[in-house]
Structure formats: C-alpha cells, structure tokens
Amino acid sequence: MARAPRQADIAAAAGVSQTTVSLILSGNTDGMRLAESTRLRVLKAAETLGYVPDPVATRLASSRNHMIGVYTFASAFPTAVDGFYYPILAGIEEEAAALGQDLILFTGTGGLGARADDKTAIRRTRIADGCLFFGRHVPEEPIDWLLGGGFPLVYIGRRDELAGRIPYVGVDYVAASAAVVNRLVEAGHREIRYLRSLDDALSSTDRERGVLTAAASAGLPVRRIVVRAADAEVGALGSEVRELVERWRGEGVTAVVVEETDTGSLSAALLDAVHDIRVPAELSLAVLGQPAGHPELSGFEVPRRELGRQAVRLLVDQITSSSTGDPEQMLLDCIPITGSTIGQAPC
Amino acid sequence: MARAPRQADIAAAAGVSQTTVSLILSGNTDGMRLAESTRLRVLKAAETLGYVPDPVATRLASSRNHMIGVYTFASAFPTAVDGFYYPILAGIEEEAAALGQDLILFTGTGGLGARADDKTAIRRTRIADGCLFFGRHVPEEPIDWLLGGGFPLVYIGRRDELAGRIPYVGVDYVAASAAVVNRLVEAGHREIRYLRSLDDALSSTDRERGVLTAAASAGLPVRRIVVRAADAEVGALGSEVRELVERWRGEGVTAVVVEETDTGSLSAALLDAVHDIRVPAELSLAVLGQPAGHPELSGFEVPRRELGRQAVRLLVDQITSSSTGDPEQMLLDCIPITGSTIGQAPC
DNA sequence: TCAATAAGCTAATCCGTATTAGCTAAGGTG
DNA sequence: CACCTTAGCTAATACGGATTAGCTTATTGA
Numbered sequence: 001m002a003r004a005p006r007q008a009d010i011a012a013a014a015g016v017s018q019t020t021v022s023l024i025l026s027g028n029t030d031g032m033r034l035a036e037s038t039r040l041r042v043l044k045a046a047e048t049l050g051y052v053p054d055p056v057a058t059r060l061a062s063s064r065n066h067m068i069g070v071y072t073f074a075s076a077f078p079t080a081v082d083g084f085y086y087p088i089l090a091g092i093e094e095e096a097a098a099l100g101q102d103l104i105l106f107t108g109t110g111g112l113g114a115r116a117d118d119k120t121a122i123r124r125t126r127i128a129d130g131c132l133f134f135g136r137h138v139p140e141e142p143i144d145w146l147l148g149g150g151f152p153l154v155y156i157g158r159r160d161e162l163a164g165r166i167p168y169v170g171v172d173y174v175a176a177s178a179a180v181v182n183r184l185v186e187a188g189h190r191e192i193r194y195l196r197s198l199d200d201a202l203s204s205t206d207r208e209r210g211v212l213t214a215a216a217s218a219g220l221p222v223r224r225i226v227v228r229a230a231d232a233e234v235g236a237l238g239s240e241v242r243e244l245v246e247r248w249r250g251e252g253v254t255a256v257v258v259e260e261t262d263t264g265s266l267s268a269a270l271l272d273a274v275h276d277i278r279v280p281a282e283l284s285l286a287v288l289g290q291p292a293g294h295p296e297l298s299g300f301e302v303p304r305r306e307l308g309r310q311a312v313r314l315l316v317d318q319i320t321s322s323s324t325g326d327p328e329q330m331l332l333d334c335i336p337i338t339g340s341t342i343g344q345a346p347c
Numbered sequence: 348m349a350r351a352p353r354q355a356d357i358a359a360a361a362g363v364s365q366t367t368v369s370l371i372l373s374g375n376t377d378g379m380r381l382a383e384s385t386r387l388r389v390l391k392a393a394e395t396l397g398y399v400p401d402p403v404a405t406r407l408a409s410s411r412n413h414m415i416g417v418y419t420f421a422s423a424f425p426t427a428v429d430g431f432y433y434p435i436l437a438g439i440e441e442e443a444a445a446l447g448q449d450l451i452l453f454t455g456t457g458g459l460g461a462r463a464d465d466k467t468a469i470r471r472t473r474i475a476d477g478c479l480f481f482g483r484h485v486p487e488e489p490i491d492w493l494l495g496g497g498f499p500l501v502y503i504g505r506r507d508e509l510a511g512r513i514p515y516v517g518v519d520y521v522a523a524s525a526a527v528v529n530r531l532v533e534a535g536h537r538e539i540r541y542l543r544s545l546d547d548a549l550s551s552t553d554r555e556r557g558v559l560t561a562a563a564s565a566g567l568p569v570r571r572i573v574v575r576a577a578d579a580e581v582g583a584l585g586s587e588v589r590e591l592v593e594r595w596r597g598e599g600v601t602a603v604v605v606e607e608t609d610t611g612s613l614s615a616a617l618l619d620a621v622h623d624i625r626v627p628a629e630l631s632l633a634v635l636g637q638p639a640g641h642p643e644l645s646g647f648e649v650p651r652r653e654l655g656r657q658a659v660r661l662l663v664d665q666i667t668s669s670s671t672g673d674p675e676q677m678l679l680d681c682i683p684i685t686g687s688t689i690g691q692a693p694c
Numbered sequence: 695t696c697a698a699t700a701a702g703c704t705a706a707t708c709c710g711t712a713t714t715a716g717c718t719a720a721g722g723t724g
Numbered sequence: 725c726a727c728c729t730t731a732g733c734t735a736a737t738a739c740g741g742a743t744t745a746g747c748t749t750a751t752t753g754a
Contacts, residue, residue: 004496006710017734022712033731050492052466055474057710060403060739067471102471105452119399124414124449127402127474145397149351353740364704369741380701404740407709 005049013045014038021046025053059127068101068315069131071122073108073139084262084304085134088156091308092132099316104128118142125151130319132156132311136201138166152318154311158202158331167318167327169311173203173288176300176334177210180257180286183298185218188345189255189284193248194225195241196259197266207259207288241269249283254345260289260299267291280343290337298339303332352396360392361385368393372400406474415448415662416478418469420455420486431609431651432481435503438655439479446663451475455482465489473498477666479658483548485513499665501658505549505678514665514674516658520550520635523647523681524557527604527633530645532565535692536602536631540595541572542588543606544613554606554635588616596630601692607636607646614638627690637684645686650679 007021014021016038023029024042059065070092096103106124118139125131130152133143138161146153147165158170184192194211197204208226216222227244248256258270267287271294277283287299314328354368361368363385370376371389406412417439443450453471465486472478477499480490485508493500494512505517531539541558544551555573563569574591595603605617614634618641624630634646661675 002497004492004498008710018711019713019734019736020732022710023733026712028712032733035732038732052470052492054710055471056403056407057739058712059474060407060709061711061713063739065474067474102468103454104471104474105454107450107452121449123399124402124451127406127412127414127451145351145399150349151351355740365741366704366706366743367702369743370703373742375742379703382702385702401740404709405742407711408740408742410709 004054005051006054007051009049010042010045010051013049014042016042025051056127059129064129064319065127066101067104067128068096068312068319069104069106069125069128071106071108071125071131071133073133073135073137084264087304088134088308091305092312093308094305095309095312099312101129101312101316106131119145122146125153130154130315132315138162152315154315154318154328156307156311158206158329160202164329165327167314167329169307169314169330169332171203171302171307172331172333173206174210174213176336177207177257177288178214179210179336180288180299181211181214182218183342184255184257184284184286185214185220187255187284187342188347190220190345191251191253192220192225192255192257193227193244193253194257194259195227195244195266195270197261198228199261204259204261211257211288237265237269238272241266242273245270245273245277245283249277253283255284255286255342257286257288260287260291264291267294267297279341282346284343284345285341286339295337296340297337298342299337300334301337302334306332351401352398353401354398356396357389357392357398360396361389363389372398403474406476411476411666412474413448414451414475415443415659415666416451416453416472416475418453418455418472418478418480420480420482420484431611434651435481435655438652439659440655441652442656442659446659448476448659448663453478466492469493472500477501477662479503479662485509499662501662501665501675503654503658505553505676507549511676512674514661514676516654516661516677516679518550518649518654519678519680520553521557521560523683524554524604524635525561526557526683527635527646528558528561529565530689531602531604531631531633532561532567534602534631534689535694537567537692538598538600539567539572539602539604540574540591540600541604541606542574542591542613542617544608545575546608551606551608558604558635584612584616585619588613589620592617592620592624592630596624600630602631602633602689604633604635607634607638611638614641614644626688629693631690631692632688633686642684643687644684645689646684647681648684649681653679 007018007025011018011021020034020038021042023032024034024039025046055065055067070089093103104127106121108121119142122139122142125146131146133153133155136157138155138159140161143153143166144162147162153167155166155168156170157168159166159168181192192215194208196208211225212222215225245256256270256274258267260267267289268291270285271291274283274285279285285297287294287297290299290301291297310330310332314330318328354365354372358365358368367381367385368389370379371381371386372393402412402414417436440450451474453468455465455468466489469486469489472493478493480500480502483504485502485506487508490500490513491509494509500514502513502515503517504515506513506515528539539562541555543555558572559569562572592603603617603621605614607614614636615638617632618638621630621632626632632644634641634644637646637648638644657677657679661677665675
C-alpha cells in the first residue's frame with residue numbers, strides 16, 4: 001500500500017459508507033443512531049488497517065485539527081530557552097497537553113530580510129487552529145491580516161498595537177511596581193531612585209508607570225526618580241551603575257529600585273555596585289521582578305508558568321467559542337516577594 | 348470580512364473562473380495560454396484583496412505546501428540547543444531557506460508516557476510535506492507507519508532499524524575512527540587503549556568498529572583495546588578515568604584514543620586525567636570527534652552543518668521525485684584534524 | 695467555404711474528512 | 725390498508741486549491 005489508509009478504505013472493508021465511518025470515528029453521533037454491531041465492525045476495520053486521521057483533511061473540513069502553534073520571532077531555533085522564557089514555554093506545553101492540543105513551533109525567518117518576509121512566514125501558522133505569538137516584535141501587517149481573517153491568536157505580553165485589537169495575556173507590571181514603591185514609602189523612605197533600562201517595551205514603560213504613580217501619590221518628588229541606564233555592554237554598565245550609586249548615597253538616597261529585564265544585566269550591575277554596602281541597613285534595595293538565584297531580594301515574582309497556561313486557555317477559548325466579541329485581553333498579578341533587602345529608612 | 352479571501356473571491360472580482368485564478372497564481376501554465384491582460388487583472392485583484400494561499404488546502408490538493416518538519420524526540424522545547432546540535436539545526440535552516448522550504452518544529456510529548464503517545468505525536472508531522480527526525484530514539488511502529496504511507500522522511504544519523512528501510516544522513520564514524528588509529532600505528536604506537544562510553548547508539552558502536560578494524564589489520568592485540576567507562580556522574584567518572592590512565596602507563600601504553608560523546612564528558616575526564624602528563628611526549632592522545640575549545644587535540648571534525656544541509660536535500664529530493672526506489676542513505680566523511688597530541692611512539 | 699488549428703478559458707473532479715439533508719425498511723396506529 | 729414513526733444508514737456537498745479534460749471562438753490552410 002503506497003498510501004495511508006483513509007476512511008473510504010475502512011468503509012469498503014466494513015461494508016458501510018464513508019459517512020458512517022466518519023460518524024463513528026469522530027463520535028459526533030448527535031441525534032444519529034448507529035447499530036452497535038456496525039460500530040464495532042467499523043472500529044475493528046479501522047484498527048486492522050491502521051487508520052490514523054489525516055490532520056490536513058481534518059483541518060480543512062472542520063477548521064480544527066487540535067494543533068496550536070507557537071510563533072517566536074527569533075531567527076534560528078529558539079536559543080531563547082534560557083531561564084527567562086523557559087517557564088512560559090513549560091506552562092504552554094503543560095496546559096496544551098491538559099487541553100488535548102498538540103504544539104507546533106514556528107520560528108522566524110533566518111538570516112534573510114526578516115521584515116520583508118514576515119507575511120510569508122506567518123502564513124504558515126494557519127495550518128494550526130490558532131497560534132501563540134511570542135516576542136516583543138509585532139509585525140502589524142501580517143498580524144492584522146490574521147486577525148481580519150478570523151484566525152485565533154494570542155500574544156504573550158501586553159500589546160497595544162492595532163488599536164488594541166490584539167488578544168493577549170500580560171503581566172500587571174504597573175500594579176506590581178507600584179506595590180514595591182509603596183512598601184518603600186511605608187518603610188519611611190523619601191529619597192528613592194529608580195534605575196531602568198533604555199527600552200521602550202511595554203514591560204519597561206509599565207513598570208516605570210507604576211513607580212511614578214506610586215511615588216506621585218506618596219508626594220515624592222517624581223522628577224528625580226527616573227534614571228535611565230543604557231543596557232550596554234556589561235563592563236561599561238557596571239562602572240556606570242557604580243558611579244550612580246555612589247552619587248546617590250552622597251545625595252542622601254535611602255532606597256534604590258531597579259528594573260529586572262529579560263537579560264537581568266541591570267539588576268546584576270546594581271548588585272555588584274552595592275557589594276560593599278550593608279543592605280538594608282545602609283541602603284534598601286528592591287527589584288521589579290526576581291533575578292534568578294537571589295531569593296533574598298525584595299520585589300515580585302512574575303507568574304511566568306501561569307502566563308503560558310493562561311495564554312493557551314485564552315487561545316483554545318477563541319478557537320472553540322468562535323465568538324467575535326471583544327478581543328480577550330488579560331493581565332496577571334505578580335506575587336510579592338518580601339525578601340530581606342527592604343529595611344526601615346534611617347532617620 | 349470574517350474570513351480570509353480565497354481564489355473564488357479573486358475570480359469573482361476579476362470576472363474569471365477559480366481555475367484561471369489558480370493557474371495564474373501558481374504559475375503552472377503548462378501548455379495553457381492565458382492573455383496577458385487577464386493575468387494582470389487577476390494579479391491586481393489578488394493584491395487588492397490581500398490574498399494569501401491557504402497552506403492546508405494547498406497541501407490537501409497537491410500534497411505540497413513547501414513546509415518541512417523537524418521532529419525532536421526530546422520532551423519539552425529543545426533544550427538541546429547546545430554546541431553539539433546547534434550546527435546541525437543551523438545547517439537545516441540554511442538549506443531549507445535555500446530550497447524555499449519553511450520549517451516547522453515538532454517536539455516529542457512532554458512528561459506523559461512518551462512511548463505510548465509517539466504514534467499520536469508523530470501523526471502531526473503529516474501536515475508538512477516531509478519530516479526530518481532527530482535523536483537516537485526510533486519508535487518503530489509510527490515510523491514504519493509513516494514509511495508505509497509513503498510519507499517522506501529522513502533521519503539524522505545512521506539507523507539500521509526496520510530492515511534498513513529508514514532513509515538517513517549519517518557520519519562515517521567507522522572510517523574516521525580507523526583513520527585515527529592508523530595515524531597512531533604509523534607513528535609507531537603498539538600499545539593503544541580505547542576509552543569508550545557505555546552506550547549502544549550506532550555512533551558509538553561505529554566508532555568502536557573502526558578502532559577494532561584498524562587495530563586488527565595492524566596486528567595489534569585487539570582484545571586489550573576496548574575499555575568501557577560508564578558515562579556516569581562527572582565526579583565518579585573523573586576518578587575512574589584517572590585510575591585507568593595511571594594503570595595503563597604502568598602497562599607501557601603509549602597512546603589513548605577516546606570517544607567523543609554529545610555531552611563531551613568522557614573526553615573532558617580524560618583531558619583532566621592527563622593534566623600532569625606531557626602530551627604527546629609521554630603519551631599520545633586522540634579523540635574520535637572534536638571537543639569544543641580544544642583545537643590542539645588530534646582527531647576529526649564531524650561535519651555537523653553539512654549533516655543538516657544534506658538531510659534537507661535528501662528530504663526535498665524524496666518529496667519532489669516521489670520515486671519509490673531504495674531508501675536514500677548517505678554517510679558523510681569527517682574532516683581529519685591533525686592537531687598536536689599525536690607524537691612518535693617512544694622506543 | 696469548410697474543416698483543421700490554435701488561443702483563451704472554464705466545468706468537473708480530486709484531495710480526505712465533516713456535516714447536513716434525506717432515504718429506506720420495519721414496526722406501530724387508526 | 726393507507727399513514728406515520730423511528731431506527732439505521734447514505735447521498736450530496738462543503739472546505740480551498742490543483743488539475744484534467746474539454747468547450748468556445750477566431751484564424752488558417754486548401
């Protein structure tokens with residue numbers, strides 16, 4: 001046999017029609033009545049022939065093959081499987097398995113002009129029932145096209161492009177960051193500095209927004225809070241941060257808040273800079289996130305695994321409900337980490 | 348528009364039939380003649396409507412959607428993107444791009460009973476035109492099923508399961524390993540020891556075969572060549588290898604050949620064990636492979652990037668030729684690395 | 695001037711499965 | 725005995741594009 005058996009082969013073997021085979025194998029016997037003897041005969045024929053449904057035909061006919069895609073814009077294969085992204089991927093895999101969905105991974109185009117080829121590259125996603133998108137880059141044209149065609153998709157991370165029509169699961173960095181600042185304020189700190197990276201991703205600006213809002217409502221002098229540090233080479237960054245900290249201590253600063261980025265370079269630089277300072281006795285420290293291997297740092301934990309799980313749920317919801325209502329957008333709360341680097345401000 | 352435009356929409360817009368649209372867009376005008384004016388009209392309508400072909404329909408109709416799958420049996424997402432596998436993946440991506448194929452990545456089932464679910468998991472691959480398989484595990488039943496159904500597939504690495512019917516691109520470890528031993532023999536070494544891992548993968552047994560063959564044809568006492576070292580925890584392995592080397596030196600051994608595995612732990616242990624021995628003055632060293640960061644070691648380089656490229660070529664050949672001849676199997680030659688750790692045997 | 699070309703399209707069918715609308719024969723009702 | 729159920733199945737069609745087999749109109753050649 002040069003081709004895989006199909007329903008028609010089973011039908012011939014069992015002496016029934018292809019329709020009957022489809023009904024029995026898919027179990028969609030709504031209102032239909034089929035004799036138990038026929039059912040068994042068909043099932044046995046399917047077993048004997050080694051029938052396995054063709055996922056392509058299934059998807060064409062019913063718009064459903066129980067596969068969901070994961071699209072990463074990174075060129076080459078996911079080198080991004082580091083500590084930051086892995087929990088999200090693990091959450092995706094876990095929930096997909098729980099919901100009976102198979103995963104397919106798409107990666108961005110390789111070395112060639114990635115931008116120009118986005119449309120072609122994203123076309124692939126349609127072999128799945130829906131797709132999760134991953135990464136800060138939003139190629140508006142193809143995503144718009146997918147949305148317009150009614151293709152189910154969910155972004156990981158908050159997105160405000162395309163007039164807010166992109167469904168996503170994000171993290172409430174604003175609230176989490178504000179909570180961190182509030183803790184410092186409650187501990188009596190008035191001279192606080194915020195160290196953030198030079199990055200315009202929403203995850204960065206949201207954190208800043210939370211810091212600024214909390215500071216403003218506590219009556220702190222907002223304009224002196226934000227300090228941008230270029231996320232440059234580690235060496236240069238290290239000395240830059242060290243100088244900053246030194247100056248701040250001269251200015252009577254009692255607490256420093258630092259953004260945690262996916263590379264973790266900023267918080268690492270800060271940790272290095274305060275190496276010979278007693279924390280929190282002399283200086284309080286808080287991180288907007290949680291650097292790996294530093295459970296002692298006060299800050300918050302990003303629910304990464306949950307991010308992956310929820311994204312899959314949202315996507316499968318879209319696929320199965322086919323409701324054309326508002327885009328589903330969801331922000332997850334972070335888990336506060338008390339840590340031991342926030343102390344009472346010195347009088 | 349709640350759905351993506353299809354050829355029928357273009358046909359309506361341009362006042363032609365769906366057939367004409369298909370002919371023009373696919374460029375398959377073999378023997379067909381179509382007026383240039385019609386061609387332009389259709390192309391413009393397609394452009395205006397933002398038509399993008401449906402990969403599912405394309406594949407169902409023509410068995411071709413220009414996507415090839417890569418299946419890794421590793422659970423979870425490919426953590427295996429380390430120095431060993433990356434060049435292969437890079438080669439795959441490179442050649443796929445060159446041949447105009449899109450890549451889709453399938454990963455084995457997660458924590459759940461991987462073995463039992465193989466069939467279901469592998470079923471997915473059929474949404475692509477063909478699939479590359481990766482990893483030492485060959486689940487015979489589903490692979491047999493795919494082969495029987497005429498599905499194009501290529502394994503990376505030599506396989507002899509299923510009566511040799513599995514197409515593959517492998518590495519000629521036998522020849523490369525024999526060449527290494529021959530170099531030692533030519534340098535006058537008679538007391539050679541071979542250190543190999545406790546692994547029954549073909550890449551291991553092939554190397555051993557090369558070593559044994561070369562040794563036998565040089566008239567060396569074969570039975571004393573092979574020493575199996577358990578690829579256990581690094582600590583235990585280290586001390587075990589150190590003892591071995593010490594004993595061998597007492598026995599008058601002048602050269603040691605070590606297998607290079609994907610983890611590199613064996614060669615690392617050996618390098619550590621000879622740390623205070625002058626190489627090659629006191630002892631010659633050869634590696635059946637090339638540990639990263641050790642260009643001085645005599646041995647051979649596995650053409651990993653080429654492995655990926657050739658696998659893609661073989662797969663695309665299968666897809667396009669549809670010849671049902673013998674399975675395409677191919678072994679690539681390794682590149683000898685002269686290095687500086689093989690010296691003349693002391694008299 | 696009538697058939698033979700050829701140019702330019704289209705109708706019909708296929709790929710493998712899902713789904714809707716019936717169709718048939720047995721049994722029950724009035 | 726005509727009529728209606730109902731159980732048990734099937735014919736037909738859709739999904740979106742590829743492909744084969746024609747089917748019209750000019751245009752030629754004899």
